[in-house]
Amino acid sequence: MKLSVTTPRYLFRSVNLICYSLVNHLVRKLYKLKYELRYIALRYIFQVIPSEKTKYFFSISLKIKYKMKDNFDIFFRRKPALMLVALKKMSKARYGSLLAKEVDCTYSHAVKILQTLEELKLVDFEKKGRIKLIKLTKKGEEVAEDIDSIRRRLM
Template structure:
C-alpha cells in the first residue's frame, strides 16, 4: 500500500470521495453510470446519494424514467476541497 493510499484510507472514506469526484468530473450523471465509475454496487450508490442529498450536496433531476444527479454549489465546494486534499496526499 502506498503512502498516498494509506493517508486516503486514514482520513477519507474511499467510496464517498470517489462518488464526489465522479460527480465533479461530469454533469448530470445517473446512478448506474456512477456505480460503474466508482466501482460500487447500485444499492450502495443510492444509499450514498440519499445521504448526499440530505446534506445538500446533490440534486436530482428526473427526465422520463431516469434521474440525473448533479452537485449543488455546496457539493462543488466540498468536491473542490476534497480534491485539494487528495492533491496534498500525492506530494
C-alpha cells in the same frame, strides 16, 4: 500450562477466554501501529494461537490489514468522497449506475450514499421520465473541490 486429557473442562474454557481477551487486547493495540508492523504482529499472533481459533480472528485481521490501504482512506470514506469528485469532474449530470461503476461499488450502495449526500444538500436529483440525473449543488462543488485538492496533496 500444558493441557492434557485430564484437565478439567472449566479450566480449558478459562484458558480460551484468557486467550481471546489477550488477542482482542493485542488487536486493539495493533490499530495504533504502522501498517508494516501490524502485518508482522498479525502473523505472529496467528502462529501463537491454535488454528481453530484463528478463524475467529481472521475477520479482525482483514479489517486491520486493509484499514490503511492508502493515505486517503485515513481521512475520508473512499466511495462517498470519490463520488463527489467524479461528479465534479463531469460538468453534466450523471446517471446513478454510471457513477456506481466509476467508483467501483454496487448500484444499491451508490444509491444509499447518494441519498445521504442529498440529505446533506450536496447533490440534487433531476427526474426526466424514468431516468434520475444527479448533479452537484453549489455546496457540493465546494466540498468536492476541497476533497480533490486534499487527495492530490496526499498522492
